Every structure is written in structure tokens, then in C-alpha cells.
Amino acid sequence: MRAADAIVKALEMEGIEVVFGIPGGAIIEVYDALYDSGIQHITTRHEQGATHAADGYARASGKVGVAFVTSGPGATNTVTGIATAYMDSSPIVVFTGQVPTSMIGNDAFQEADITGITMPVTKHNYLVTDAKDLLHTIKEAFYIASTGRPGPVLVDLPKDVTTADIDFNYPKRVSLPGYKPKLEGHPKQIARAAELIMKAERPVILAGGGVILSNASKELVELAETIPAFVVTTLMGKGSIPETHPLSLGFAGMHGTKYANYALSESDLIIAVGCRFSDRTTGNVAMFAPNAKIIHIDVDPAEIGKNVNVDVPIVGDAKKVLAKLKKAVEYKQRKEWEDRVNDWKRKYPLKYKKEGFKPQYVIERACEIMPDAIVTTEVGQNQMWAAQFFKVKYPRQFITSGGLGTMGFGFPAAMGAQVAFPEKTVIDIAGDGSFFMNIQELATCVNYEIPVKVLVLNNGYLGMVRQWQELFYKERYSATCIGCEKTGFEAIARGFGAIGITVEKPSEVDDALKEAKEIDAPVVIDFRVDYQANVFPMVPPGASLKEIIDEE
Amino acid sequence: MKHTIAVLVENKPGVLARVAGLFRRRGFNIESLTVGTTEKEDLSRMTIVVEGDDKVVEQVIKQLNKLIETIKVSEISESSVERELCLIRVHAPPEKRGEIVELTNIFRARIVDVSRNSFIIEVTGDEDKVSAFIDLMRQYGIKELARTGKVAMVRGNKK
Numbered sequence: 142m143r144a145a146d147a148i149v150k151a152l153e154m155e156g157i158e159v160v161f162g163i164p165g166g167a168i169i170e171v172y173d174a175l176y177d178s179g180i181q182h183i184t185t186r187h188e189q190g191a192t193h194a195a196d197g198y199a200r201a202s203g204k205v206g207v208a209f210v211t212s213g214p215g216a217t218n219t220v221t222g223i224a225t226a227y228m229d230s231s232p233i234v235v236f237t238g239q240v241p242t243s244m245i246g247n248d249a250f251q252e253a254d255i256t257g258i259t260m261p262v263t264k265h266n267y268l269v270t271d272a273k274d275l276l277h278t279i280k281e282a283f284y285i286a287s288t289g290r291p292g293p294v295l296v297d298l299p300k301d302v303t304t305a306d307i308d309f310n311y312p313k314r315v316s317l318p319g320y321k322p323k324l325e326g327h328p329k330q331i332a333r334a335a336e337l338i339m340k341a342e343r344p345v346i347l348a349g350g351g352v353i354l355s356n357a358s359k360e361l362v363e364l365a366e367t368i369p370a371f372v373v374t375t376l377m378g379k380g381s382i383p384e385t386h387p388l389s390l391g392f393a394g395m396h397g398t399k400y401a402n403y404a405l406s407e408s409d410l411i412i413a414v415g416c417r418f419s420d421r422t423t424g425n426v427a428m429f430a431p432n433a434k435i436i437h438i439d440v441d442p443a444e445i446g447k448n449v450n451v452d453v454p455i456v457g458d459a460k461k462v463l464a465k466l467k468k469a470v471e472y473k474q475r476k477e478w479e480d481r482v483n484d485w486k487r488k489y490p491l492k493y494k495k496e497g498f499k500p501q502y503v504i505e506r507a508c509e510i511m512p513d514a515i516v517t518t519e520v521g522q523n524q525m526w527a528a529q530f531f532k533v534k535y536p537r538q539f540i541t542s543g544g545l546g547t548m549g550f551g552f553p554a555a556m557g558a559q560v561a562f563p564e565k566t567v568i569d570i571a572g573d574g575s576f577f578m579n580i581q582e583l584a585t586c587v588n589y590e591i592p593v594k595v596l597v598l599n600n601g602y603l604g605m606v607r608q609w610q611e612l613f614y615k616e617r618y619s620a621t622c623i624g625c626e627k628t629g630f631e632a633i634a635r636g637f638g639a640i641g642i643t644v645e646k647p648s649e650v651d652d653a654l655k656e657a658k659e660i661d662a663p664v665v666i667d668f669r670v671d672y673q674a675n676v677f678p679m680v681p682p683g684a685s686l687k688e689i690i691d692e693e
Numbered sequence: 694m695k696h697t698i699a700v701l702v703e704n705k706p707g708v709l710a711r712v713a714g715l716f717r718r719r720g721f722n723i724e725s726l727t728v729g730t731t732e733k734e735d736l737s738r739m740t741i742v743v744e745g746d747d748k749v750v751e752q753v754i755k756q757l758n759k760l761i762e763t764i765k766v767s768e769i770s771e772s773s774v775e776r777e778l779c780l781i782r783v784h785a786p787p788e789k790r791g792e793i794v795e796l797t798n799i800f801r802a803r804i805v806d807v808s809r810n811s812f813i814i815e816v817t818g819d820e821d822k823v824s825a826f827i828d829l830m831r832q833y834g835i836k837e838l839a840r841t842g843k844v845a846m847v848r849g850n851k852k
């Protein structure tokens with residue numbers, strides 16, 4: 142069998158239904174094989190778009206996302222997408238074409254050392270130099286991407302490897318002596334954790350993206366209710382508990398809720414699950430949760446003890462460990478703590494100044510009008526407002542580039558999520574700056590009738606940077622005014638063949654959102670919001686979570 | 694503090710780049726690194742000496758373990774045999790030769806090449822011994838020096 146056909150057949154056996162990508166000379170053979178296959182291919186307008194789309198598909202569905210690109214520039218264009226997936230542990234497999242093995246190293250046309258380039262941003266990568274290694278490599282790639290702590294895997298395919306003639310015997314199992322994720326959690330450690338929980342007076346669960354990756358939301362909520370413990374999430378953990386749940390405190394960190402940050406700061410026991418204590422979540426790490434003992438559950442042993450010192454490390458899969466932990470603990474009333482936290486919740490709700498046309502209002506209304514929509518975000522103020530004001534109800538509903546903070550992620554990721562769930566409403570809460578970074582994918586959405594809704598919070602600025610300049614750089618607005626109020630997003634959308642709507646004032650917001658929701662086509666809404674709005678509350682750089690400040 | 698770490702890896706192309714890249718990316722300092730074959734043909738063994746406190750070394754070990762091609766990582770503590778090898782081309786005029794030969798014998802080093810004005814001396818031993826010998830040779834004038842990194846092995850159980 143032609144190796145290219147074997148690749149496509151292997152993907153079918155892996156259950157792959159859709160591939161995002163752009164063809165080219167070095168991968169043309171694989172595309173030729175794809176022509177006869179039932180796998181859907183979405184041709185994007187940029188390889189970055191393809192990788193983010195594969196990533197968005199993976200995050201929304203829990204399945205592995207796949208991208209195909211050609212060698213050289215096709216491959217290098219995927220780097221941001223791969224790094225984004227890596228930082229947020231998203232399972233994608235990227236197949237890159239490569240020049241023939243005989244030409245590797247000679248600076249041949251469109252040669253790029255993509256395995257070298259992506260080594261630090263992939264969970265693992267492969268250069269297949271012999272067609273006989275092809276099938277077990279593909280098997281390994283999918284296995285590695287989707288197990289343990291998930292992550293991107295890249296498979297580089299020299300052209301002569303894809304044209305070779307091979308036997309199709311797709312392995313059932315992988316043989317990876319150096320890769321054996323520990324999933325169960327050590328019983329002794331679980332017992333120790335349970336003991337600490339029973340002793341604790343002010344326990345708080347800190348849930349990260351790992352809870353979502355491991356599909357452990359049910360177990361998380363059950364544990365929280367059993368103890369009972371309030372649940373604070375990280376940005377990536379949003380959706381691990383419904384944010385309408387009485388035990389939910391929203392997300393913590395630089396722009397998190399005050400009560401989440403206070404609860405962590407005052408807690409005597411933090412049960413951290415699938416989170417990596419990033420600086421955006423902990424604030425000044427030296428002053429993080431000074432009175433708390435820490436239980437840390439993570440499938441990646443390297444995360445435990447990396448940023449904070451841990452009292453009880455538990456290496457294992459969140460779903461399994463949480464279920465075991467739940468069985469090991471009992472209900473205990475902690476009235477005083479409960480009252481205190483609920484008091485903070487009442488006293489310090491998220492708020493914003495309502496006069497004028499505020500971006501936060503748009504998100505509040507979107508949350509009301511499309512409560513079950515899958516929400517992706519771009520990066521900047523839009524991302525933080527989305528996190529603050531869109532109350533997430535279920536896991537995988539909220540998709541954002543947390544680790545790398547990639548502007549331009551949200552829109553193609555929304556496209557991927559929409560492909561995974563054609564019946565759902567999928568919205569990208571965007572900034573004007575970010576939307577431009579992958580705006581070309583509007584053409585893809587139109588071409589394949591992918592009805593993503595882009596809510597552009599058009600403030601004419603690289604707003605988050607502007608905010609820092611206002612607060613910390615004496616209002617010296619260097620290079621942040623991008624003048625998008627001069628950009629006609631409505632006309633741009635129309636030019637692409639999508640629907641465009643312009644919204645100038647708050648009274649028009651509801652109608653525009655309702656209209657967009659009903660349209661079965663890609664829609665861009667240009668919300669001309671006040672540029673002065675800032676994201677608050679905020680933990681200033683270098684401060685502890687407790688020192689979170691409000692807008693003056 | 695210096696720590697010696699033995700890493701057993703699959704003998705595949707790119708493994709050295711992965712390990713080296715990991716150290717660079719995470720800002721770990723490599724003092725020395727050796728790679729070579731082992732008793733099993735498909736495995737290589739790296740001996741890496743890193744500089745850092747216990748927390749750093751814990752991260753080094755965990756991150757090395759995460760590499761798919763890493764089979765085993767172990768820290769080599771005191772009860773181990775450690776060896777380095779060094780070749781030294783030392784200036785050896787006729788009137789100094791006697792002294793140099795004597796020192797070479799004391800250190801159980803070997804003269805492996807003799808020319809009109811110089812010797813090449815091969816010395817093996819643990820780090821301190823090799824360093825001490827090099828220091829002694831300095832007075833005669835070292836013209837060229839090539840020192841390997843360390844290889845190490847934990848001692849067997851004596852009881």
C-alpha cells in the first residue's frame with residue numbers, strides 16, 4: 142500500500158473525523174490519499190489557523206485534533222499554534238511534509254528543521270526517516286498526545302516516506318518503555334490527604350485545566366460537596382464546576398474575583414487539582430496562601446513542587462484520585478468559614494462602572510442570551526472580561542489560551558469547536574487587535590458554512606497593554622492605539638461573505654446578539670465600546686493575592 | 694552543589710539534542726555531560742553533572758523523566774565509583790623529564806606519547822585526582838588539554 146494511503150487509513154482507525162490544514166508540495170501525496178477518504182478536510186487560510194482550529198476542536202470535544210501542513214513555511218507557520226497547545230496541554234497531532242530524506246540537511250527548497258524547531262514546544266516529535274517506522278510512529282503520536290498529561294505531537298513526513306510502498310499493519314499497542322503515566326494515585330498519600338482535609342477548618346479546592354482534561358468535573362463537584370469545600374478555579378479550570386454552584390468562587394489570580402483570592406489567602410488547606418500554580422494564579426508566590434498546607438494532585442510529577450512547596454503530593458489522574466479521595470473523607474460542618482466566605486461573596490461582587498458603553502455589559506448580555514454557548518476568547522482585556530462576566534456552566538464550555546496568551550487563538554479555535562459541535566452556538570469574545578491576527582479564517586468559515594459568532598469588543602486599542610501603560614507607565618501610550626474605530630468590521634465581514642453588524646450603544650446590544658444567535662452563518666458584531674474601560678479587580682504585579690485592588 | 698545524574702535513554706537520533714535542549718530551556722547548568730553505549734545495544738547512558746540546589750536537581754530529574762525516550766534517571770550519591778579521563782600535552786624538556794615521569798607514576802598516570810619537547814600523559818581517576826594532577830603539570834607548561842566528563846556507577850551492596 143502507498144504510505145500516504147496508510148497514513149489516512151491509520152487516521153481512520155484512530156477515529157479521526159476531521160483534519161485542518163493547507164496542502165503543498167511536500168505533503169501532496171497525503172492529500173492525494175485524503176481525496177478518497179471519508180475524513181473531512183477543512184482548508185484554512187493560514188497554518189496557524191489550522192493548528193488553533195485543531196486545538197479548539199480538541200478542547201471542545203476531548204478528542205485529538207489533527208492538522209496537515211506542508212514543509213518549510215507551512216511547518217513554521219504552525220509553531221505558535223503548537224506552542225499554544227503545549228502550554229495548555231491540549232492534545233493535537235500535527236503532520237508536516239518534509240523534503241525527501243536524501244535532501245534533508247542540504248537546505249533544499251522549503252526545507253525547515255521543524256522537529257528541531259518544535260522540540261521545546263511539543264510533548265514529543267518525530268522525523269520519520271524510514272517508511273517501515275511510519276505506522277508505529279503514528280500510533281505512538283496519538284497515544285502520547287492523548288494520554289497522561291496531554292499535549293501536541295508533531296510527525297514530520299519526508300516526501301519519499303509518503304510515496305513508499307508498505308504493508309498496512311497498524312499496531313494495536315505501543316511499546317514505549319520510557320513513557321508510563323501514573324494514574325492511580327498512591328493510597329498512602331490519598332489517606333494522608335484525607336486526614337488533612339478532615340482536620341482543616343478552612344479548606345479550599347483549587348481546580349485547574351487538568352480537571353477538564355481528565356473529564357473529572359463530576360468527581361470534583363462531588364468531593365467539594367462532601368467535604369464541603371469552596372472551589373476556586375484557575376483561568377484554565379473555568380467550567381470544572383458550574384459557576385452558578387453555591388460552592389463556586391469563580392476564578393482566582395491577577396484578575397480573578399476578590400472572594401476567590403481572599404479564600405485562597407485565608408485558607409488553611411488548599412487541595413490543588415490539575416493546576417500548575419502559574420504566576421498569573423498565585424500572584425507573588427512567596428506570599429501565596431501563607432497559612433495553608435497544600436495537597437497537590439497532578440498527573441505530571443514535574444508540576445508538583447515546581448512553583449510552590451507541597452505537603453502532600455499525589456501523582457495521578459484527577460478523575461481517579463478525586464473519586465478515591467471522596468470515599469476517604471466525610472462531611473464536616475465549618476460554619477464560621479462558610480459564613481466568612483459567603484460574606485466576601487456578598488460584599489465584593491464583580492462590578493464595573495455602568496455609564497457609557499462598557500465591554501463588560503456586552504459579555505453580561507451574551508451570557509444571558511446564549512448561556513450554553515461555547516465561548517472562546519482572544520487575549521487581552523476581552524479575555525479577562527469574558528472570564529469574569531461569562532458564567533460558565535459546564536466543562537469545555539470556556540476555551541482560552543491561558544498559558545501562552547496567544548492573540549489570534551480565539552477565532553480559529555471557535556471554528557474548530559464549531560466543527561466539533563455543529564448544532565451549538567459558538568462565540569469568540571474578541572478584541573479588535575486579536576481578531577486581526579487570524580481574521581483570514583472568516584473566509585474558511587464562510588466557505589465551509591461554519592457559523593461562528595465573533596463578538597469584537599472594539600476599543601481601538603491594544604487595550605490590556607494600554608491599561609498597563611495607564612496604571613504603571615504614566616499614561617505614556619506607546620504604540621497601543623491601533624485605531625480600529627476607523628476599521629469597518631461590518632464591511633469586512635460582508636467582504637468575506639459573512640454577516641456584519643455594528644453596535645454603537647448599549648440599547649442595541651440585545652437585538653444584535655439575538656439576531657446573531659438566530660443566523661446560521663458566520664457573524665461578526667463590531668461593538669464600539671468605550672476605550673477607557675479597564676479590567677478590575679487586579680492584583681498588581683509583585684503583590685500578593687490579598688492585595689487585590691478595585692477601580693478607583 | 695554538584696550532583697551527578699545518570700540517565701538511561703533509548704539510543705535514537707535526536708535524544709542528545711532533546712536532553713541538551715531541556716537543560717538550556719529550563720536554565721539548568723550542565724557542568725559536564727558524557728554519552729556512551731551500555732550493556733544493552735538499544736540504550737545509551739548519559740552521565741550529567743549539574744550545578745544547583747536540591748530543588749533544582751529535583752526538577753532536572755523530573756523533567757528528564759518526562760522525555761519519552763528516557764528510561765531511567767538516577768542521582769548518583771556518595772557511594773559510587775566516578776571516573777574522568779584526561780589527556781595532557783605537557784612541555785617536557787630533557788632536564789624536567791625525570792620529575793614528570795616520577796609524578797606520573799605517583800598518580801598512576803601513563804605517558805602515551807613522547808616527542809622531542811613534550812609528553813602526552815593520560816590520567817584517569819575521580820575529579821579531585823585528575824584536577825590535582827593537572828595542577829601539578831601546570832608548572833611545566835601545559836600545551837594542550839582534553840578532559841572528558843564524568844562517568845559514574847553506584848557501588849554494589851557489600852553485605
Ligand SMILES: Cc1ncc(C[n+]2csc(CCOP(=O)(O)OP(=O)(O)O)c2C)c(N)n1
Pocket residue numbers: 519520521522523524546547548549571572573574575576598600602603604605606
Ligand atoms: C501574539 C501576541 N502578540 C502580542 C501580545 C501582547 N498583548 C497582550 S494583550 C494585547 C492587546 C490585545 O488587544 P485586543 O485584542 O484589542 O484586546 P483588548 O485588550 O483591547 O481587549 C497584546 C498586544 C500577545 N498576547 N499575543
Ligand SMILES: [Mg+2]
Pocket residue numbers: 572573574598599600601602603604
Ligand atoms: Mg482592543
